Amino acid sequence: MNRRKGGYPRPLDFRDGRVDMSHGSGGRAMAQLIEELFVAAFDNPLLRRMNDQAAFSVPAGRMVMATDSHVVSPLFFPGGDIGSLAVHGTINDVAMAGAHPRYLSAAFVLEEGFPLADLRRIVRSMARASRAAGVPVVTGDTKVVERGKGDGVFINTTGVGLVPEGIDISSERARPGDKILLSGSVGDHGVAVMSCRENLSFGTAVESDSAALHGLVQAMVAAAPDIHCLRDPTRGGLATALNEIARQSGVGMMLQEAAIPVRPEVAAACEFLGLDPLYVANEGKLLAICPAPAAQPLLAAMRAHPLGREAAVVGEVREDPHRFVQMETAFGGRRVVDWLAGEQLPRIC
């Protein structure tokens, strides 16, 4: 085992090795972790220059920037893991401005003792997600905290993107008469994560919907350039996202419960856990609000994309000084869909 490689004492032990304090110390062990794991996985010309920053040229126009920290528990869940989630989450935040995401940064907070095998699995998953999305990780950072002061790994990602000429998508632009479109079923991510919590594990075929939505957004913007609002309903679910838009735009909304897609497995899990799927997190769905005449072309464009096949018009924007999001229930009644009080589920993303 005295074999030397690249000047380091021995290669990282990805079978039984664990993160220790030296991996965050700025010394040789950290350089080795960066080189053998992060650079190897994320490999791209900007990262390969090994600077503390990535330098790239910027075309004229508007840029967007978004950041998101990921603390999901457990780290691996059906349909994804903290790595793929960290890539998709930030890409989606950038894309919800109608922008083309260009670059990502990734910062890791590792807990002393975390298995290197798990870290490699996460980093490789992240690299796969970033490559599939065509959005490279071009700069990063690693810190290690003492055992007991983290929960395995936390990941922050930041993304930058470019907004095409003439696009102005923002959550204060919803207007009375606008239609509300949803790209697919709600609650999948939250239920998938919950199904593998240690004190709650239940058998379900539900997988997280974690996905990068920028391709869908591009198709939507091409079909309906005058989309007023886009939002990915993550923590707090559909209900929270709509209440945020209603507040920002100073409008009310009326939803049709029967039009909102919910998978039967998700509905069943929510039923026995006492949750409302409208408040359960999604990681691969989006909401769009557009002028009524654009609704049908937009719906057609969404349904033509693999991530929008189940898209539906779920309601409309109304004038309402109280800014209530209301819903006609599938049962035939009517109720407010309020902000979430407290939290339904902690550490979901």
Added chain:
Amino acid sequence: MKYVDEFRDRAAAAGLAAAIAREADPAREYALMEFCGGHTHAIFRHGIQGMLSPNVRLVHGPGCPVCVLPGGRIEAAVALAGIPGVILCTYGDMLRVPTANRGSLLKAKAAGADVRMVYSSADAVRIARDNPGREVVFFAIGFETTTPPTAVAIREASRLGLKNFSVFCNHVLTPAAMGAILGPPGQEGKGVRIDGFVGPAHVSTVIGSRPYEPFALDYRKPVVIAGFEPLDVMQAILMLLRQLNQGRAEVENEFTRAVTRDGNRKAQALMAEIFELRPDFEWRGLGRVPDSGLRIGERYAAWDAERRFGVEERAVPDQKGCECAAILRGQKRPRECNLFGTACTPESPLGACMVSSEGACAAHYAYGRWRDVA
């Protein structure tokens, strides 16, 4: 979803709404109390009130165990959680419930206490087995539905000889609370505006329908036991209107798929083995109610956290200006309370009815607010 969709069918709901509209006498007002938080939740979540004739009013009862537990008991639980070495286990809804001095178990947890949310009393027993060096206290709450599982946990602890496990018992009884709302028979007219009850669903699977018979006989209030699905509730409302219009006062059972007259005798026997009646128990909003609470009996005293830790009873007055008592008696509606939606909100509840999503005020705030401005 099988066995659920059938009970939420829109066409059947429209049919029942039409039948209720035909049955409701426009010349009279009907005030019907659904006792259980589970019914309150179904009514708001599915928007049932708006499907009824305007003269059929639903009064939301105290049947939410989280809401009715008084501040003093929560303070005692916070104090238990603060004892070094104690792991306090409870159901998730209890974590946010405020004490009089704005504390809560959630805040105690943030300050370093070991408070754990469990989904079942069996989880608390498991935690005690896994942590032999720690004192594990199960903060037990609820009506007759959650009482048998607590009894099972205590019996299991006894069987295993688990010396580091105990139960802080706060179980309460439904019929006693219904009586407290109405007052003594014959004098109940004073201020109370309740013509009949939608009777509990899950509670009745345990105690049966017999314990409600005095409300029909002595108080002349019809009771219809109903399941928690929205069609169950609408069917029960129709049955109550028919009784009232025909001048009948009977206990009827809409929830025949789960409830019998005698209930679950095995569960009742288990409860009788482990628990005994307290002379009285304090309820948020209702004050001290005789024969309304359970404590652990002599035989299982070794697993009683109140005895083990010398828990002291401290009465905490309800919030000044809070109208919970009047709301629970059907005398006032949530929006008639000055604190509703201003000082008292689901984010920072002051009164019992705002504490959990099943409380009358919280449900109205979250789901029904549009009716106040429509």
